[in-house]
Amino acid sequence: MKQVTPFLMFEGKAEEAMTFYCETIPDSSVLDVTRYGSGEGGPEGTVKLARVSISGLEVMVYNSPVHHAFTFTPSVSLYVDCSTEAELNGIVEALAKDGKFLMPLDNYGFSRRFAWLNDRFGVSWQINLA
Known part of the structure; x- marks a missing residue:
């Protein structure tokens, strides 16, 4: 096993969320971003998958083009x-x-x-x- 990484899935708000977290939590930054291309399901040019460092914790951020019947819960x-x-x-x-x-x-x-x-x-x- 290489590592365990928290994974946050958004529906259209991934870029806004990761930018907000990097501005809010000291010593945070965007590590890399992959954007949707033409015909890939999500709106072209929007964040598909990104890695951010939130004060040293690497977190993956995903923009799902599919609506889900669930969202985040405080249990995590x-x-x-x-x-x-x-x-x-x-x-x-x-x-x-x-x-x-x-x-x-x-x-x-x-x-x-x-x-x-x-x-x-x-x-x-x-x-x-x-």
Whole structure:
């Protein structure tokens, strides 16, 4: 086995999501992008498959041309340990815009500053002040 990589499947929002994550999470970047060509199922020129590094975690991002009866669930989430309260606040604020809190930013005993939310794309995030 070479490696295990998280795989996020979107329906038309892959490029918007990966750009947003790279702008929101420090030390993140797009590693490579494959775009749909003519006659490949997805709209020509849109992201088909990409690899991004989200603060060092390699994640594959896929744009499905097929509608599915399912989406993301909070039972799988991306957990982010922040170094400072300012960093945590900035990330939570960005991810919460048009998203939904599962656990609002607060002191929960196990963490002095923690939030769990689904972003506007439905991806679940747990944000913690380490």
